[in-house]
Amino acid sequence: MYTIRTTLDQTKMKHIVIDRQLEALQESVHRARARTKPKIDAVLAPNVGPVKYPIDWTSPAQFFEWKRTGGFGKGIPYKRTGNLNDGWRSISETLSGLGTSIVIWNVVLYAQFVVGRFTPSGHMQRFHRNTEWQPVINKIDIIKRILIEGILKEFRWIT
Numbered sequence: 001m002y003t004i005r006t007t008l009d010q011t012k013m014k015h016i017v018i019d020r021q022l023e024a025l026q027e028s029v030h031r032a033r034a035r036t037k038p039k040i041d042a043v044l045a046p047n048v049g050p051v052k053y054p055i056d057w058t059s060p061a062q063f064f065e066w067k068r069t070g071g072f073g074k075g076i077p078y079k080r081t082g083n084l085n086d087g088w089r090s091i092s093e094t095l096s097g098l099g100t101s102i103v104i105w106n107v108v109l110y111a112q113f114v115v116g117r118f119t120p121s122g123h124m125q126r127f128h129r130n131t132e133w134q135p136v137i138n139k140i141d142i143i144k145r146i147l148i149e150g151i152l153k154e155f156r157w158i159t
Contacts, residue, residue, distance in 0.1 A: 024156060029100040032150030033092040039146050040104070043139050045085030048132040051078065056127045072110075084108050084115070102147060 057063040071078050087108035094100050106115075116124030116135040124135050 025151075026094050026100045028151050028154035028156070029102065030092045030094075031154045032147060033090055033102050035154070036146050036150040037090060040090065040143055041085075041088055043142050043146070044088045044104075044106075044136065046132070046134065048080075050131075052127075052130045056130050058126055062125075084111055087111060104143070 055063075057066075066072055067076075070076060084106065087106045088104065089107055090102060090104045092100055092102045104118075112123045113125050114128045114133055116137055118137055118140065124133070129135075
């Protein structure tokens, strides 16, 4: 008869399980970001209506600059290109020791003037609100909910 005895250091085992769970969570965040992207894009890139006239300029100086530059270089009357809606990007990145982060941004330079920023001090111009553009900061809770639901669907407990 053979007897094999072994002793497991429970502290090390706990770290292994926690590390594997953290790894599984990080992987689920990466998968959830990819799978929820269409839903998030739909929230960030609404189908807005045509420009509403008369335009509610922030100041007379803004109107004169718009006129002087030919619609800020975009032409008068402005025709929507869809670049703003197509400009949303996101990545998920693993931060060593800190977990996983999802970063969302828009590559279009004028986005901050049309939809503002992810901070309360955004520069959204008031005439864009009149054309059904919504401040992006108002969408953060919706995006968080979509991501959390996606992460929970993707996460698999390791036992």
